[in-house]
Amino acid sequence: MVHYVELLSDAYLVCMSHALSTEKEEVMGLLMGELMDNKLMCIISAYAMRRSDKQADRVEISPEQLSAAAIEAERLTVKLGRPVRVVGWYHSHPHITVWPSHVDVGTQADYQMMDPNFIGLIFSCFNEADKKQRVQVICFQSIATNSEPRYEHIQLPLRVLPTPRATVGAVCLEALTHLPQILLEEEKEVYTKSQENQKDLLALVHNSGVYSQSLTHMLQVVATPLMQTMERELEANRITLEELRRKKEKLLETLQQLDSSS
Incomplete structure (x- = not known):
């Protein structure tokens, strides 16, 4: 059984952006990582999922999405040279508290039937009851009870740790850049279904307007901030590269002086 959960900061960024x-x-996605010493669950990346059902209090994904996530875990295993698998799931609670609902607890119990170590993360955001507009996160699992409801949740200790950039940063960067494409596919699927067999001209125009508005919103809240983040990251990397280059030149000068003096 999992006792502790560590979430790397880059993976936290992917979940939070989603x-x-x-x-x-x-929204919903799956968590990639590995179980260490049969007690510590380390989450190194997140995989955003395209939703088959979008509602304010419920989210569903297709079995094909689960299969795609397993394939992604195999790819990461090869890329990182460490065992990576799907270790959990995450979803958001917009405008409500972070605590899991009975549906969340039931879904988590279903996942644990396939893998007892499977964990769940919930991100509460846009909650008007919290005047400070904080984003809260909880890590939980389900346990069986002898009464109704059949399952209840237990909270697991969760720590967010700095990411070792040399090993995992690029993986989460891929996940971040994949996020706008996932959202675009969702909006496109809804728009295509709304236009099928639709003969009312006003309805066609209205649906097109809603689709354009959704794409604009996606650009505003996801794609543009992501681009700005990447530009800042690129500039920081350029500065670091220049500092390393200067240090290299100084070291080479020192070595030349030592050679000449000997």
Whole structure:
């Protein structure tokens, strides 16, 4: 059984970016990582999922999405040279508290039937009851009871740790850049279904307007901030590279002086 959970900061950024992408419906994704010493669960990346059902209090994904996540875990295993698998799931609670609902607890119990160490994360955001507009996160599992409801949740200790950039940063960067594409596919699927067999001209125009508005919103709250973050990251990397280059030149000068003196 899992006793502790560590979430690397880059993976936290992916989950948070996904959760803040919409305040109207819940979002969902899967967590990549590994179980260490049969007690510590280390989450190194997140995999955003395209939703088959989008509602304010419920989210569903297709079995094909689960299969795609397993394939992604195999790819990361090869890329990172460490065993990576799907270790949990995350979803958002827009406008409500962070505590899991009975549906969340039941879903978590279903996952644990396949893997007893499977964990769940919930991100509460846009909660008007919290005047400070904080984002809260909880890590939980389900346990069986002898009464109704059949399951209840237990909270697991969760720590967010700095990411070792040389090993995992690039992986979460891929996940971040993949997020706008996932959201675009969702909006495109809804728009295509709304236009099928639609003969009313006003309805066609209205649906097109809503689709354009959704794409604009996605650019504003997801794509543009992501681009700005990447530009800042690129500038920071350039500065670091220049500092390393100067240190290298100084070391080479020192070595030349030592050689000449000997």
